[in-house]
Amino acid sequence: MRLSYGSARFLGLIKSGPKLKMKTIYAMFGEKCHFDCAYCAQAKSSFAPESMLSRVIWPEFEMGEIVDGVERSHEVKRICLQVVSSNFAKQEAFEFLSRVRNFNIPISVSVRVFSLKEASEWFKQGIERLGIATDVVSEKTYSEYRGGNFQKHVSLLRSLAKRFPHRITTHAIVGLDESEKETVEFIDKMHKLGISLGLFAFTPIKGTKLEKHPKPNMDSYRRIQVARYVLENNLVNLEEFEFSEKEEVISYGIDVKKISESAFLTSGCPNCTRPYYNEDPNKESYNFFDGVKRTTFRVGNREV
Ligand code: SF4
Structure with missing residues (x-):
């Protein structure tokens, strides 16, 4: 099985490189997915190395080394399993879960499921949360970039949220040709369903279909982070937002100049x-994980 480089360094399984202030460690199961998301390093048609997911390297370890590392560490606040839809990945992930679930550390699993029955199987393994990625929030591009049917996917999320209240997470990627309005409406829908939302910035990976696609504009990403924050914290309703003709946020209905900087955290x-899942360590971060270096950004014709 694999661990993200940062997680392996955090657990002391790798000695080189800085030890980052991580709270969650990330493990990956399987490789070369049966599906073919246009942006993913593990997609069926991707030529990216099998040790990659997004821009991160995931070295291989014996499962026992990882289990011992987690047991030794008293700093891990969550374990996240990234399960690639491939042969034996589920079996291996179940084995890992059977070895770490008694450590009293909350566990999330990010996996593609298609039914309540499949989701139940994962919850029966003692996990706390299930992450079902949406990634592409525009109905217009969902089937092209991710495959499948957007409405069916949202309806599955709705059923999962009902059956497993406040235990479902989804992922949304900014920068896949969606409008800001579409993303904001999706965030609002998830919030109303009690689904947590992980925001990602599209990252072009060499060897994938979208290797030449641009990264999202930073101002636009900041506007979406703030939208997520004000909606999830019930500071405003969606109806109070204003959008431009290009469907960019031009007002949140409140003054967001003084909102908490935690809006910009992962x-x-x-x-x-x-x-550094989406970010180059030498450039401004989309998501901050160890303290925010606040930058200004534009909303309409104002700098906030
Ligand atoms: S938000 Fe996604 S990546 Fe983060 S812990 Fe949850 S499932 Fe894992």
């Missing part, structure tokens, strides 16, 4: 940090 399950 979002999703509690304590999810994902350091």
Whole structure:
């Protein structure tokens, strides 16, 4: 099985590189997915190395080394399993879960499921939260970039949220040709269903279909982070937002100049940090994981 490089360094399984302030460690099961998301390093048609997910390297370890590392560490606040839809991944993930579930650390699993029955199987393994990625929030591009049917997917999320209240997470990627309005409406829908939302910035990966697609504009990403924050904290209703003709946010209906800087932290399950998952360490971060370096951004014709 694999661990993200940062997680392996955090647990002391790798000695080189800085030890980052992570709260969650990330494990990956399986490789070369049966599905073919246009943006994913593990997609069926991707030529990216099998040791990659997003821009992160995931070295291989014996399962026992990882289990011992987690047991030794008293700093891990969450374990997240990224399960690639491939042969034996589920079996291996179940084995890992049977070895770590008694450590009293909340566990999230990010996996593609298609039914309540499949979701129940994962919850029966003692996990706290299930992450079902949406990634593409525009109905217009969902089937092209991710495959499948957007409405069916949202309806599955709705059923899961009802059956497993406040235990479902989803992921949304900013920068896949959606409008800001579409993303904001999706965030609002998830919030009303009690589903936590992890925001990601599209990251072009060499060897994938979208390797030449641009990264999202930072101002636009900041506007979406703030939208997520004000909606999830019930500071405003969606109806109070104003959008431009290009469907960009031009007003939140409140003054957002003084909102908490935690709006810019990595979002999703509690304590999810994902350091440098989408960001180049030498450039401004989309998501911050260890303190926010506040930058200004534009909303309409104002700098906030
Ligand atoms: S939000 Fe973070 S911890 Fe939760 S499933 Fe996604 S990557 Fe894992």
